[in-house]
Amino acid sequence: MAADRLSDLHDDLLQRILSLAPAREAAASAILSRRWRPLWRRTSGVNLDITPYLPAKGQDVSLRPSPLDAFFRDAVAALAAFPPRAALKRLTLYLVIDDAGGPYYGADDFEPQDDGRVAGLLAAHPAATAELEHLLIRCAYDSQKYGLPLASMPFAATLRVLELQLCNFQPPSAPSMAFPCLKDLRLRNCLFMEGYLQGMVDAAPVLTSLLLVNAAQKPLAPPDSADDIPTYCTLPLRLRCLTCTVLNLETFVQDQELEAFGHIGIQLDMPSLRSFRYEGHPVKLSLISPVPGLARVDLDASYHGGLSQSRRCEPMARMLTSFSTTRALKLNVSTMEDILDGEKEHGGIILPTFPNLNLLHLDVFYEHESGVTVLSMARLLRSCPAMSELRVMMWWNYNHEIQRENKDPATTPFAQSMDRFEKLASKPSSRCSISKVSQLPAVFTDNCALFSCLQTSLRKVTLKFNAKEIDCFQVQLAKFLAENAMVLEEMHIDDGSQFWPEHLCHKLTRWRDESFRKRNLPHTASFQVHQLNL
Template structure:
């Protein structure tokens, strides 16, 4: 056995293992963080090498996949959801792993902080401690995803959600943040400190209606806004102060009834969800729209209302993508003068395309029609 092990260690073909740890650490820095983390399961030496490389990285990646070396299988994930004790043990293991990583002595400043696991408000002390450490490193990009097992359909009560601690930021540290990506938590900022924020992504996040509108008004450098499954929103007003906003996506916000957009540099808008009332104000650059509506019985009238808003308020629109599922009756005539590209998702088992003939007649400059 000793002879076999000695041969493996002296194997001339295994040149990577013969390299110094410092060189291997540098090599791992060139890999994406997920791939570098997978090397930690090869051996004790590689675990040490990966931790050493993490200390030199400009990103702090606290991902459960990095801890395990591979994602959870569906069967294993289901076990954790159904057995709270097993889940608690896994959370303790993750917390210990994170604390070991943070003891490595990271660089004085870092660019990104990423946290991905399943946590509720009872883990707030640990999460806040990690975020506070990231703040002390002048981190610019925060990506916090606490939804790891929610993809299985497990529904977490609202009062169990973790609250993002905006109060940990000062005006100085908050002004450094460029990206804020939150998933499966509560976001209700009372002080508006993220003046330099450029990219805001909220997924399955509980937000207060009035508080969020006031917060948006203070984000004058925002260029991208993406809201997914923000079910507390009843209406959304994009204020004119967001003059740098270029991309807006609103996806499956099921309680939303009204959207008012005033953003003069917005050029791409994506909406997926139930029918809502659109009002477009001062959007002269908006030329690309994707609309995917979950239609009810009055689907033709709903899409007619959407097209009326588009045709009357968006003179520069040249690209439109829409779904046509369950369109039985023709939509009312709509004129979209500058429309050049129309993409339709159709139901192959229904005669849905005929309902869009009036739109084709009302688009004299249309030169591209795609059917999917």
């Protein structure tokens, strides 16, 4: 056999590579050479994927046997072939359960399909799975949802990572269910009978990391307005885990759920929580117990798709109330106006103060400058009195320009560049000079002392934007921060590819020096400006 670069690798590395390949392909490597023959049997992982067993697109499957039969037959053989003295650490099982008329087919997609073959596979060779630590079971998104009897897992006592996707846990939680070593639980688009999810978490006494993507539950007793409520709902979600330190939550709701259960929302009792990430619709978030160790919150509630325009979602500021002790906060909002949303209805400021916050990262779509935009940014800065690092990413919302662009023939990149150049050339030289950037409104300039972070703590600023004109809010904000952040040490700037006489990053140092000189403040030689490279 001709030499190849793979064969130059050490056996341990080759075994690691084979452990990530589907079992059939890994086993096929045995024909490469005598050296390769035993390698796949020594791997610590087995991947059982039904995809190669599925019929080709457009092929008539009415006369063919179910691909599940051949798949499970080979899966059992693969586990049986695993060497007795080898330790199987990771098992991946990928199913497509859509064979009409087969044992996994049901008229109701929500009903769990189970003929015992998966449970039988997992229990067929207990010697091979005796030390299993990582189990991943996935179903295709367009298939039936498989009903997995967790209590029947013979290796539950050794599992450290459990990943389940599109499984249906409709039976009640089994009293014997126990995962004494489970630290990482990841559940994507799974369905539960009410109480089962809490039972799974309670069965894992050392659980530290939890991922829930659209965890939908079926209530034990139907609500009064059952005719309007989906069979499975992502709201309300009540969950308790005293050991969890990392929670990733993705929740997308329907109108009926928000109407019936929006006042409850998501209630979490996780006093050990250190990192929390949420993505989905703006819904009510509540922490039942204090979380003194909370270090990071990542909130993306910018999604409003699928909801009626009249539907009143939870204001972003109120979603943050329970997380005000965090030391780092990343916000992804649709517009700057979202930061002030709900203040009129609630009679005043609802954005909490973050006394421990060191880092604020803001991702926002920007449509046009307005007083609300300025006030929103001022509100954020005042809410972070101890902030040492600020990152602002303002992405231009081109959807806002669709109507104008439809009327404007300058739609190609070159035409748009020429259009910007001609607009600059037509302006007086004083307007083209970036030195003539306007000051921010009085809400900033007349109340600098109210921004505690500017006086004592803000040391690093990162700004990324693509402005439509020179004298815009983003440039004004950069100028304001350079002139008024007393202990600022560095700024990282990406101002886009504008046809400006000079880019913004070359002006900030001069603005700061001139401002400090006028106010008789000491010169800050340590201040530096860098072009941002992402």
